[in-house]
Amino acid sequence: MAVLSGERLHENMERLLPGARTAALLWQGAALAGGVLLGAGRVYGGAAPFGLALVIGCPPAYCLAAAVGTLAAGVVLQPALLGIKVGVAAVAAATVRRLIDGRPRAGALAGCLTLAAAQLVQILLLGGFVNFSQTAAVGCTALLAAGLGWAFASFPVREPRGVCLWLAVGAACLQRCAVGPLAPGLALASAAGLCAAIGGTLEQTAVLSIALAAALTAAGPERAFAALAVAMGSLAASCLCPGERGRCAGVFAVGCTLGALAAPDAVSVVPLAVSAGVGVTAALALPGSVMRRIFPPPAPPVQAQGLSGAARKLSAVADTLSDIADTVNAVCQRQMPPKGESFDFVVEQVARTTCQSCTRRSRCWVRGYATAMDGLQHLKPVLESKGRVEVQDLPGQLSVCIHPADLCTAANHGYRLWRSRRQTRARASMLRTALTEQYSALAGALAQLAAKLGQAGLPDPRREAKLAQLFAELGLDALECSVTADLAGRLTASVTICRTHFTQEEISGLVEEVSRLCRRDMDLPEITHCRTVTMLTFGEKPLFTAEFGAAGHAAAGQSVSGDALDQFCDTSGRAQMLLCDGMGTGRAAAVDGQMAAKLTAQLLRAGFAAESAARLVNVALGLKGAEQEAGATLDLLTVDLYTGRAGLFKAGAAPSFLVRGGVPRMLDGASLPMGTLDSLVGRSTTFALDAGDWVVLVSDGALADGADWLMQQLQLCARLGHTPKQAAETVADAAARRAGDKRDDITVAVLAVGKVG
Template sequence: MKQTRWKEIVLYGLAMAVSKGAFAGCYPLIPGFFTACYLEEVNRTLLLIFSIFGMALFVPVQAMAKYTVALLVTAAVIRLVEWAYKSCRTYIGAGGAALSLFLVAIAGELLQVRNRAVVWMGILESVLVFGMVLALTPILHQFMEGGFFSFGRKEEISQIAPEHGEKLETYARSFNGLSQIFSQMESFKNNFEPEEMGKMQQEIAGKICMSCDQCAICWQEENSPMFEVFYRLFHSIEKRGGAKEEVHQELADYCPYSDSIIEEAVGVFEKAKLNLAWYNRLLENRGVIAEQLDAMAYIMEDCAREYKDISRREGKLLGSVKYRMKERGIAAREIRLYERRNGKLSLQMRACSKWGNCVPVKELAKAVSQGLHRDMAPGKYVRSMVGKEENFLTFEEDTLFHTLQGVARLTKDEAQVSGDSFSFLELDGGESVMALSDGMGSGIRACKESEMVIELIEKFLEAGFRKETAIRMMNSAMVIQGEEGIFSTVDLASMDLYTGICEFYKIGAAATFIKRGEEVECISSGSLPAGMFHQLEIDRTSRQLQSGDFVIQVTDGVLDDLYVPAPEETFQEILEDIQTNNPEQMAKQALERILLFTAGKVPDDMTVLVTGIWEK
C-alpha cells in the first residue's frame, strides 16, 4: 500500500511537470498524460487538481482554459463509457481524449474557422494525443504494478514453491526405495526344493516308519534303497497327483506299509502345494504393492516437475495480461504463470468484476491470449462467467487439433444389457482419450466387469497416472479380487492434440483402424485380456495423425461375427466405402453393414467407437 501511494505521488508530480512541454504553441502532453493516468484509475480527483495546478504555473491563461475544458470533457466521456459498459478500453479513452481536444480547439477558434492552419494543427495534436495515450497507458500500468513481482507475499510464494517440489521428489525417492525392497524379494516357485522334499520325507517317516521294527534298517543304512524309492514316489505324486503303478509295486517290495505311506505322501503333498500356492499369492501381492508404490512415486515426481513456475521470469507478460483484464473491468490478483513439461503455458489467477457485471470467460481468454502472445483457452472446470464474487480461473495454451466422437452399439440377442463399456476423456495437458472394454461373455456380469475396468482407468488417468501405469494398476486390482472368470479386454487410444501423435494400448483387444480418406490401416494385437495374470503384456504402438483422420475401435463381436477368413481385411473394405466425415454416422453405417453379414442377427455385443481429428 505504501509503495502504491508514493507511485501515485510521482504521477501527480509528473502531471504538473508535463505542463511545461510545449510544441508549436500546443501542449499535447497534458491531455495525453492525464488520460493515461485517468484510465489507470489513480485518485482521479487529485489527478485533475494537480493537472490544473500545473497548467496554472506553466501554461498561458487562454491555453489553460482550452486544456482544462478538454480534460473535463475527457473525464466525463470515460466515466460515461464506464457507466454504460462497465469498463473502458484504452483505445476508447484515447479516442475520447483526442476528439475532446479537437472539438475544444475548433470551438475556441470558431471565429477563425477559415484558417486552415488552425484546423490541421488541431487534427495533428489530436492524433498525437491518441497515440500518446495508447503508448503511455501500458507503461504506466507496468510502473504501478512494479513489474508484477516487487515485494511482499508474492515473492514469498515464488520462494516457497521450489521447496514443495523438492519435498515431493524426496517422497518419490522414498517410495521408489520401498518398491525396490518389495521387488527384490524371492521370486515365484513352481517346484519344490530338495530341502522341502527332505522335510516331507522326514514327516512321512516320522508318522509311519517310527512304529516299524525295520525303521533302523530302512533309513540308517547308507546303501538303503528307500531313499531312491521315496525320491521316485515324490516325483510321481508331484507330476500325476498319485503314485505310478511301478513305483507303488517297488515300494511294496521293500515296505509292508506301502499303502499307508503313499496315502500319507499324497496328503503331505496336497498340503505343501496349498502352502506353495499361498506363498506365490503373497509374492504376487508384494509385486502389486511394488507397482503401486512405483506409481505413487511417479505421480509425486510428475507433480514436482510437470509445472515450472515462470511468473518471475515473465513478469512483463503477466503485467500485460493484468492490464488487458483491467481494460475489461476485471480485477485480477495472484496471477501465476506455469510452463508444462511439453513447453505449453498454463495461467492461474483469482478474478472478479470491479463493476459487479458479468463478463464472459471467453472474452477474458482473448485478453490472456493478447497478453501472452499465445492462443489460450479457458480451463476445463472454469465457470463461463465472472461476476462480483471472486473466482479462481485457469487458462491453458490452446491445442492445434480438436476431436469429435461418435458411437454405435448393439446388445446381444436376448441379452438385457451390453457387456461392452466405453469412455471418451479430455485430460489436462491437451490429450483426448478413447477407451473400450469388452467383458468376458455377455449380460450383466460382463457389463459389470467392463464397467469396472473403464471406471478404474478413468480414475487413474484423471489422477495423472501414465497410461501404462493406469492399465497395470487396474489389472492389479482385478487380480487381487481373486474371482475366477473376471477377464476383460482393454483398448485405449490417446491423442496428443498439440502434436497429433496417437498412442495405442491394447490388452487382448480387437483390431483398431485408422481411416485417412479412402486408405485404412489396421493395428492388431495378440496379448491376453486383463485380470488373468499379474504380469501384464501391453501392446503399444504410435501413429502420427493428420487433420481429417479417423480412429475406429471395435469389440470382438464386430469382427468375429463377419464369418469370413480375414475379418480385419473385410472391415477395412467396409470403412473404405464409407464416405461421411461425421463420426457418429460413420459408426452407425459401419455397424449397419456388419449386420448384412449376420442376416440382421446380433450373436454377440457389438460396439463401434469413432474419433475424428481436425486442425482448429
C-alpha cells in the same frame, strides 16, 4: 624502532597481498575526494551537512581523509564562518573516531558538540549578538549531519536503500557544480530515474524518483519544477512501458516536456533540456548486463516456489517408491528357497511320524536307506494324480513295511501340508510381484506429475485481481482465485466461490467476461461442486475440436456386452477415447471390461499418463485374477487439441484405423492384454492429426471377417459425409449382420477432429 616496525609491516603486507598498499591509497584518495564533493553541498536555508555526515558514517580508517576534504571544501566553497565551523567539527569527529571510539555515534556527538561550541564562541565574541539565520543554519547542519551519518553507516551502498541514499546526496551536491546550461545533479537524477524505469519495478522507480526530487528541491528551490519534471517522466515511463528502452526514453521525454510547463520563464527550461538529454543518453548507453546487475530479476512468487517445492517432493517420493520396488525384488530373487518347498518335506514327515518309533527303523533307514528313499519318491506321482495314496498303491520297495496303513496316513497328511505350503508360497510371490509392480507404476506416475507440476507457469497477479473483482461485482466473493500461464503461454483461470448453480446463459456470460478480462478466447469452464463450494476452471479455447461417435452390439445370446467405452475431453485440452474388451463374453467379461475402463478413465482425469494408468490397472486385474481368470484389452487414444498431436496406446487390443482425406489406413501393434502377466506389455504410437481426420477404435468382434471390408466401409462413410455417430452405427450394424449367430461383442468408436471456427 617504531618507524622500522612500520616499514617492515608495510613490506610484509605488500609481499603477502600484492597491490594492497596501492588499493589502500586509492581508498584514502576516494575518501578525500568524497569529502571535497560532499563538503561543497548545501541545502535550502544554508545548511551544509553532507561532508560532516560522511565523516560520521564512513569507516574509521577513512574518516581523517574525509575530514580533510570537508575542511578544504568548507574553506573554499562555503561561506567563511560556516565552512570553518563545519570543517573544525569534521576534524573533531574524525579525531574522536580514530583515536578514542570508532563508532558513528561517538563521531556524531563530537561533531555536533563542536558545531554548537563554535557557534557559542561566535556569539560571545560578538558581545552576545545572535544571528538567528546563522544559528538556524548551524543547528540544521548538526541535526542533518547526525541523521545522514547514521544512514550512511546503516545503509551500505551494496543495498538498494544505500544506492538510493547516495544517489540523492550526490544529486544534491552536484547541483553546486553547474557548468553553463548543464546541471550535473539534474543529469544524474534523469539517468537514475530512467534506468529504474527500464530495469526496475514501479515501486523502485517511485521511491527513487521521490528521493531525487526531494534532494534536488532541497539543494536548489529554483529548480523545483525541473525535479518535478524528471520525477514525472520516470514514473510515466515505468507505468506505461516498463523494461522497453526506446519507449521508456520517449515517454520520459514527454513527461519532462509537460513538467517544463511549470518553469517560471523560457530561459529556465534550457538547463532542464540539456541536463535531461545528457541523463537519457547515459541511461541508453548503459549495457544490459550492467542494468541487470543493478536491478536483478525479482524472486519467483511464493506460489511458484511452493509449486517447485511440491514438484521436488513428488519427485523424491517417486524415487523412493522405485527404490523400494527394486530392493524388494532384489531381496526376493537372492533369497534361498524356504524349507518345505520340495517333496523331501513329505519324506521327512513320514520318517518322523511313522518310522521313528518303528522297531525296524534301523533295517529300513540304515541298511536299506536307498531302497526306502526310492520307494517314498515313487509315491509323488500317485499323490499328485489322486491326491492321496492307499495301501495297494505302495510300490514294491515299501512292501517290507510292517505299518503300511500308518505310512499311507502320514504320506497323505504330509502331502496336504506340502501342497498348502506351495500354494501359500505362490500366493505370496504373486502378491509381492503385484506390490512391487504397483510401486513401480506409482513411481512413474508421480514422476510425470512432478514434471508437470515443476513446469507450471507463474501466476498473473493483475489478471487475478481483475477476475476476483468480476466475481465480487456479481455478489460472489472469490474464496480462491488464480490465473497462470503454462510454458506454451496458455492461460488457465481457476475460481472457488460458495456453492452456486449456474444456468447455460450465465455460464456463457461468464465466459465472455473472463475472455475480455484475460484478453484470451476462453472455453466453457469445468464446474466442480463440492459440499460448500463451487470450483470453476477456465482454459483457453483449443485450436481443434473433437466430435465423438459410438455404437455397439452384445454377443449373440448375451444381454450384456463385455466391451466398455469412454469418451471425454479433460481440463488440459485433451480428447480421450478408451475402449476395453473383457476376456470372453457375458457378465464376467463385462465386469472386467467395465472395471478396466472405469479405473483407466479415473487415472487419466487425475493427470496420469496412458502407460502409467495401464500399469496400475494391470495390477488391479492381476490381483482380481488370483482366484479366477481375469483380463481385458485396452485401446487408449489421447489427442492434444491445442497442437493436434495424438498418442495411441494398445494392450492386446484389435487394430485401429486412421481416416485421412477419405482414405483409411490401419494402426496396429503387437501387445498383450492387461491382467495376464505380472508386468504390462503394451505399445505406444504417436502421430499428428489435422481437421477432418478420423480415428476409429474397434473391438475384435467388429473384425470377424478381417479388416479389409471394414476399411472399405469406413471409406464409404467418409465419402458420404457421415457424422462420427452415423459412421459408428453403420460399421457396427454391418459387422453384426456379417457375423450372424457367431457374433462376438462389437463396439465401434469414432473421433473426428475439427477446426475451431
